[in-house]
Amino acid sequence: MSVNMKVNIAGVEWNNPVTVASGTFGSGAEYSDFVDLNKIGAVTTKGVANVPWPGNPTPRIAETYGGMINAIGLQNPGIDLFVKRDIPFLREYKDTKIIVNVCGKSTEDYCEVVERLASEDVDMLEINISCPNVKEGGIAFGQDPKAVEAITKEMKKRAKQPVIMKLSPNVTNIAEMAKAAEAGGADALSLINTLTGMKIDIHRRAFAVANKTGGLSGPAIKPVAVRMVYQVAQAVNVPIIGMGGIMCAEDAIEFMMAGANAVSIGTANFHNPNVTLEVIEGMKKFCEKNGVKDINELVGCVK
Amino acid sequence: MSEKVIKVVPVVKTEKVTEGVFSMWIKDKDLATAAKAGQFVSLYCNDGSQLLPRPISICEIDTKEETLRLVYRVVGKGTEEFSKMKAGDEIRVMGPLGNGFTLEGTEAILIGGGIGIPPMLQTAKSLHAQGVKVQVVLGYRDSDLFLKSEFEPYGSVIVSTEDGSVGTKGNVIDAIKANNVSGDVIMACGPMPMLRGIKAFAQENSIKAQISLEEKMACGIGACLACVCKSKDKDHHTNVNNKRICKDGPVFYAEEIEI
Structure with a gap:
């Protein structure tokens, strides 16, 4: 039985519903030793700002039970080098879509990057208004519905590509944020970013990451993410890219049944660099076994 | 590839x-x-x-x-x-x-401290095999001199111990000074205070030094940017003086990095 794995996210057709979570995959170059990037539905890049950012002091990560905490601090080369080096590299992979994750410290920063990307050959933009690890910008935009709507509008005014707003789980009511992004004109939503967490090294009597707090990711957060994807799917009509602790095909299917049109794999890349391809294969097998002719049939099938 | x-x-x-x-x-x-x-x-x-x-x-x-x-x-x-x-x-x-040690020099000083000792064993073997004079300096806490005897076929071996029970009391630099060890290149792996001391010693004595760093890592291949160290020059990945220990290191020339 052949299964249709193609999905359409805000007018962009992906060959399958799997992308990678921003920050876990660089711009793909390092993983291309292990993964044929052409086989992934889309590559979502590490966040890129208007200028290079050095990121946070080390240690930047700590492992936790079934997860990890990171506070990289959005180290990135800035849009100039990114445009010159990373986009041409990714464009070589004709079958995969390019989603550029955009970060900033102010509305102007975001606007500058989005304007620069308007003339670039990339398929979608993901706006990171939910990074818990930078003091200014990032999450400051993502925890107030008015701010979410306002920045979404600014992005939409300037963007030539469909705009995905990436939502933070560190809010009381994520559906409210999702509605605000939709009201601002978002073409799609992605969720969830990491949950703010903390780990203390009891032997050193010190914080495990230098930033004190960091973003918790991995299978430990998956049930929270599935719940939030479900809540957002009930609240909005735009496509959803679901993520948070996906380790295997079954996890990805679960997100789709909760209402995600596509999924992102993040922390699992660290555990298994081949995981994206294994998830895609596993999703196809699940459909074959269960008589599902089109993967899109699964989206939101659990009400 | x-x-x-x-x-x-x-x-x-x-x-x-x-x-x-x-x-x-x-x-x-x-x-x-x-x-x-x-x-x-x-x-x-x-x-x-x-x-x-x-x-x-x-x-x-x-x-x-x-x-x-x-x-x-x-x-x-x-x-x-x-x-x-x-x-x-x-x-x-x-x-x-990562990148290993550059096998160079004619008289090498190989320094290992604690769990930084193991990678120096293959380094000693490889240098010995290409005819470099190998002088090994190992730093231990006490008289538990693990792996020490395995270095002996490849060169001279001296030790320092924190408690003074064997060899020079103190650290590896104390042992180098006490034994008048000299050479044209240092290769080292060990805890950060030791590496800082080696960087200073190498500078004072105008000896080239390669040091191996460690940091908490996630991907191990240069994608996640968890394990960076401060570098003197701009790195080619992000252009911000952050070298990736997993990909650009773990071995660096001491003058390349700020520790």
Whole structure:
């Protein structure tokens, strides 16, 4: 039985519903030793700002039970080098879509990057208004519905590509944020970013990451993410890219049944660099076994 | 094309080196052929609650037997799992990773401190094999001189101990000074205070120094930017004076980095 794995996210057709979570995959170059990037539905890049950012002091990560905490601090080369080096590299992979994750410290920063990307050959933009690890910008935009709507509008005014707003789980009511992004004109939503967490090294009597707090990711957060994807799917009509602790095909299917049109794999890349391809294969097998002719049939099938 | 591989490989032998320190030999032709002194591998745990690979330095490379020897200290649940493995078990590994030591000089001073000692063994072997005079300086806490005798076929070996029970009381620099060790290149791996001391010593004496760093890592291949160190020059990845220890290191010339 052949299964249709193609999905359409805000007018962009992906060959399958799997992308990678921003920050876990660089711009793909390092993983291309292990993964044929052409086989992934889309590559979502590490966040890129208007200028290079050095990121946070080390240690930047700590492992936790079934997860990890990171506070990289959005180290990135800035849009100039990114445009010159990373986009041409990714464009070589004709079958995969390019989603550029955009970060900033102010509305102007975001606007500058989005304007620069308007003339670039990339398929979608993901706006990171939910990074818990930078003091200014990032999450400051993502925890107030008015701010979410306002920045979404600014992005939409300037963007030539469909705009995905990436939502933070560190809010009381994520559906409210999702509605605000939709009201601002978002073409799609992605969720969830990491949950703010903390780990203390009891032997050193010190914080495990230098930033004190960091973003918790991995299978430990998956049930929270599935719940939030479900809540957002009930609240909005735009496509959803679901993520948070996906380790295997079954996890990805679960997100789709909760209402995600596509999924992102993040922390699992660290555990298994081949995981994206294994998830895609596993999703196809699940459909074959269960008589599902089109993967899109699964989206939101659990009400 | 990269020589890195990721695969499940057999464990052919395990051994307790000393309290809390273990040896594991894994067999794989690709790994053994590609590996160089000073590189490391990522070992993955079977326990799904431990997601991140453990970066472990390569202690010995046997191209004939197609094995790598990995020597590590048990510091948490992951390394504890490895320490319970037996010959015949299998383990998922990615490697070889990073850049090893540049085998150079005519009179090399090899310095290892604590669990930084294991990677210096292959380095000693490789340098000895190409005719470099090898002088090994090992820093220990006490008289538990693990691996020391294994260095002896490849050169002179002196030790320092923190408690003064064997060799020079103090650190590796104290031992170098007490024994008037001289050379034209230093290669070192060990704790950060030791590496800082070596960088200063090398500068004072105008000796070229290669030092191997460690940091908490996630991906192990240069993508996640967790394990950076401050570098003198702009790095080619981000252009911000941050070198990636896993990919650009773990071995750096001392003057390249700020520690």
